[in-house]
Amino acid sequence: MGDENGREDDHSEKPEGDRTEPGTDAGESTVGDLSLDRFHDALEAEERPVATASEVARRLGTTQAAARDALATLVERGSVERLDVESDPVVFYPSEWGRLASRERVVTFPKRREIVVDRPTQYTRAQLSQFARLVDTTGTDPGTRGYLYRIRPEDVWAAPFDDADALIGSLRSVLPRRFAELEEWVRDQWRRANRFRLYTHEDDYVVLEAASESLLGNVAEQHLADDHLRAPISETEAWVNEAAVAAVKRALYDAGYPVQDDRDLDTGDPVDIDLTTDLREYQETWVETFLESRSGVYVGPPGSGKTVAAIATIAAVGGETLILVPSRELAGQWREELLAHSTVDPADIGEYHGGQKEIRPITIATYQIAGMDRHRGLFDSRRWGLICFDEAHHITAPVYSRAAELQAKHRLGLSATPVRETGSEEEIYTLIGQPIGADWDALFEAGFVQEPEVEIRYVPWRDELARNEYASADGRERRRLAAENPAKVEEVRYLLAAHRGKKALVFIEYLDHGEALADALDAPFVSGETPHHERAELFRRFHEEGTEVDVLVVSRVGDEGIDLPNAELAVVASGLGGSRRQGSQRAGRTMRPEGTALVYVLATRGSSEEEFAQRQMRHLARKGVRVRETNVAE
Template sequence: MTDERSSEPTDDERSESEASGGAEPAVAGDENDTGEENDPDDEFTIADFHDASQQEGRPVLTAAAVSRALEISQEQAADRLEALAENGDLERHAVSTDPVVWYPSELEDLTDRERVVVFPKRREIIVDRPDQFTRAQLSQFAHLADANGEQGYRYVVRPEDVWGTPHDSFDDLARTMRQALGQRSEDLEDWVESQWDRAHQFRLVTHEDGYTVLEAQSPEIMGNVARQKLDEEHVHAPISETEDWVQEGSEAAIKRILYEAGYPVQDHRELESGEELPIDLEVRLRDYQRTWVDRFAEAGEGVFVGPPGSGKTVAAMGAMAHVDGETLVLVPSRDLAQQWADTIVEYTSLEPHQIGQYHGGRKEVRPVTIATYQIAGMDRHRSLFDDREWGLVIFDECQHVPSDVYRRSTHLQSKHRLGLSASPIREDDRQTEIFTLVGPPIGTDWEALFDAGHVAEPELEIRYVPWGDDEQANAYGSADGQEKYRIAARNRGKVDEVRYLLSAHPDSKALVFVDYLEQGRELSEALDVPFLSGETPHHERRRLLDEFRRNERDLLLISRVGDEGIDLPTADLAIVASGLGGSRRQGTQRAGRTMRPAGGALVYVLATRGTREEDFARKQLQHLGRKGMTIREQTVDREDERSR
């Protein structure tokens, strides 16, 4: 039988070697080559040490690293470091891999208080023990790239972070930067200001006659950028040296094209707000959710980014209450449409008759309408959505928006646009399109939510499982390409491992994930538990999920349909029997099924020992480690398990 997949399959680590002797001679043409040798008697100050630290990319240096950075011998470097230490500017520490490492005295108490080190040339910020205020300030202009590395919290300032900052002026942004960094970094501020300027070169406005105009800050930027990138599909004709008449319906494409060229477009069109619809939120937002809503209110658009369980849906209802207008919610499946409808009734003042669903099972257009992306993108249904003036369009699981199937739904125009995503990453690297088609990212770093107790950090363990029989092991050895991964993923030895883990946690509510339908059926028979897949009728899916929520059932076996198409109930235990070869986003979704305020959750990822699945599992979970989650690895010994 041919296996069916329930969905599509799917940093650089810098290695630094320490020189054991002096630096290589300068090469002709090198910007540091002055034609003169360094005088060993030249004054060496703490500023020189910081320059070397900047060049090496870390605040703790060996004498070899200083000699390389300053192009002096290692002996000269050691003498100068000793002199600074005698003056109290440096401290030294002996370690096992190098004779001595040196660091500024001001870093002596790093273990006791927050410290921030800025590397402006790399646009990186390393923070040790940041407090909540610092995190909140950094999140307004920088991206948390690594939350558990040896160098502490590593933030990177990317162009898109500056483009999406919620500040009205560069002076306001610079003030936030100085508060977060505790200092003024002129080089970094200069670069950020250049990106701020790029983000304000173009804007879309509404002409007094009702059509849309693309405006540029200068004739040069219009001629050298916009008129080089856009054609008759996007604009009718020039109106002036700095204005173009926009083709109706091409606004989203113009924003995407210019964004990719490095010039995000400010959208200042006078879009209709739709019919007024008073909405009261009947639940108190957490502080970070309120911040999300406030930032959305300032910009009029954005993408709420946070881990599963952080309350993005409730925050979206806070945005609905702010807009107070008719709302269209786009979701990947009819199951999510029903769950949205139920949640809106539960958490807002809206009544069921004000909420409609539009998908393969129901066709209702009401003040709040929840539709599937597929339906909203079809020509025969588009007029129903185009003819209504929506005050807000919400794109749930908006990481799908750049795909060709879902992109058409973004042509629907409204005054406010909001996306929701736990992990807006795509294996085709088109994630930047999410922010051009919907809005800039708005979120709180995962580690902060873990520390505050809003979301429980699950314990995640990769378990390397032996083959269940020689037949599959031999088949793997003779297979090629994707077939190797498929055989490893369906290793029958995983059945015993799932049984063992379930028996080791007898009181847990568990979700078991599989990627292959045939594998799911085999596990369903072996465990005597229902298998919830795309083949399961909608009414049956809902019954099984409701039983799990009501604690009438403590185990569910789920295919890829559970990754994003339905809102799975919270579990204490998640076992990923197969499926980590698909995407980083899938790993986030499955691990996230245990991320709720209650702690103690466990996630086990099974990978066949000695196969390509090992590498897949490690790589696809790396980004979760960078978000602050602890990841362990364990090699399974079947004999040891049987003796327990």
């Protein structure tokens, strides 16, 4: 029997001693030796991650005094923490979700659409990754962690199922019981994802079709601008201004109605290219998923092979291709990757940027050049079958947004982490396509990419003059002084010595700091001012075994847009005011198919760097990366 919230009776999972009826003497004696399982039952019934002693007593059918004593015992054991808060006298919560039980346990908070899983099996994580977002992890070792998932509207919209019943079936397969309210919300979101679609009319113009007359009349007319639609065709269809397709999709997405894009997309003039590299199983799945929907964003950590999967996609589409990149350095590296992994004729590859301007069957251009009016005609004159947006998070930046207007093509995005601090990752998926890819955590566990070990090291002020200068400064100057804390030089030396023989990248934010650190370490410094040929030579020597270049000090130029050789060790000495995505990029520089991967983040103790470091590393923790913290001795 289920209760009014759709919960089914769960007594069958409990041992014989826990089957006491609520409110009996035996029940009170059982609570006296409160188990973590029963405390977790109380939290689940409360649908909160914390509970007061009175709430635990009510849920377990005992007195408040008995519950308080039992919780105190759990606190003494270190299994439960207690916290004084303003709204409640004292609340209790598990010390660590990852150690709550020896078996997998799933706790659902349906009103918040959150799911906490202790010791999840690979099956559970695989199912959840299809319709929920991994928000956070706790614990240190794989297999003992707690995982927090949240189901968002866009997760339901992008779920890879044929219908809502299949999605609900996957949801039920991992939850301990049915939650009618949650299921109805999921069904409603699924219906929203199939209410509008774009298709190509037989007379070759674009039509917006709504599932009902009221949708077209109310939702579309309320949220679309006057120039988005040319004229009505029927009660449920309207002729779309083709130049406004991107704006229509964006506006309806913001209104909570993602548009199904069924237009006849250009395939482009044929190009002769075949893949010469074997794909991993998950890469094959990425490509197959893309070909079915004809748009999408490959999301995966550095080292997961997004570029190779993109080359396989180019070969599968078989049409002329425009590849957009954030820098000319990355354009050159794309040329090298194409030649290394495919049969393409070198003469069929062109680069279009500040250094050279060639339009070829496969053209690699920078976002900025492609968006300029004086170059736009050249790109529009070619019949591209595929547009590939590398570092796809750039697409929402104003300077690059013109590239998003290329909606009539197959659209492929690549990104290790599409997060922007503006929270506009949904816009990336609207303009390019839905996310395609495995959770970072799944790739770590499968062994395709080694999980980096990340440690935040809080470095004290050891120089009294520097400490006083920081105390008297404010704003941007204070941030710079914290970044350039002289004690970090000694700490970087210590870390390099502790990992002697490992190839190391040291990241900095300020050029003066980089030059000083490079001098102290007797290591090369690579910045945006380093000539392209010199930079390429340093990276080549760093990459080769047995060379004298084992350490590189790198400015923000190393965060993206160039293919830094993967290192065994990364030290983020400064630059903690950057974005969550930047933290992921830097951690990603150590990811490799085999071997250890170490990332140290140095933050000046007592400064804003502490908060910045924790924010960036929380983003990594949500992807399944272990993060620990250490206070460096005075």
